[in-house]
Amino acid sequence: MRANWPDDDEPKPAPQPLRRIQALVNTVERPDGADRLADPSDARPWMIANGLLAPSAELTAADLALAIEVREALRALLIHNAGGPRPGPEAVAPLQRIAAKGRLQAAVGDGGVVTLRVDGDSVADRLAGLLPVIRDGQRDGTWALLKACGNDECRWVFYDSSRNHGGTWCDMASCGNKLKNRQFRARRRADGPSGQVPHQGGGQRAQPVE
Template sequence: MSGSDSALLLRDFVNTYDVQCDIDEFGAPSDLGGWLSEHGLAAPGDRADEFDLGIAVALREGLRAAMPARREPCDRPDHLDGLLAGLPLRLSLDGPVLVPVHRGIRGALAGVAAAVVASDADGTWARLKVCQEPTCRWAFLDTSKNRSRTWCSMRMCGNRTKTRAYRERQRVSD
């Protein structure tokens, strides 16, 4: 399973903030507009403002918090429902799919919200997870057969977590 376009869009959107390095791809409204345009959600001439940037960051972090970790139920932040209500969608029978009511940056962000429904419909929403390494929190698509993946990378985050646990066991036993 490679993942749907909607799931990959959501993963990429959440990963615009690198928790570990504290690097935000949405440092300015123009960065947000450029990212949405590059991903086909906004027209090249659409301009974001500070308010749009605030909505995008809140949506990104709300989605990060809502992505299921392991098999635990979705822990949706309280403000996410209100935020999503401000990004109206309508049903189009061409698919059928949800499409943004408005154009521009706000419509593009509504397109990100519509990707949640599309990825849930194709079964990939449950496979979108956030790395359990507290310093990482990178979003990834769990393509393992039994959906048991915990870290974005076993080589990096998995190794860190296991090494830390090993050292803690050694410290306690000494």
């Protein structure tokens, strides 16, 4: 068992209950880091602790595959929140599947507070229980602040609590500058086969930040 998993120390945590979505999507450190859902013996305790598996239940291969599909569908939505492309039909299909199967029930608590919960205890039902969280966030504006990092090799999910809500990177130092460097190099390549930056009338070109 690893001592530390990708989301153990979340640098930009979302408020609950959106944090549940963030935790699921951040179970893997892309592109080639640890994946908490890769192995059932690691995935089972995590899913129980995060309410996605009943404590007494076994974790089947199909359940685990579904959780990973839903994780990646959510990531596609959160890439869109960060200004990326709108998720297509294939990207949202896993969410539509759990939505079609889940039976939502309204409950009215003391004081008249209305909540929605999923009737059922399977992994699919519990994953469907994330849908009202998304829906509430879409209505109160917090969903739009949950974003996948703009670095396509990273896509770590962060909550954008910056004042202008214009955050693009999970971390400026590790991802923002990396991408700026890449764009800088691409521009340089496009500028000439020698890789030299043509002199442009004494104008200063942006220098990459290491």
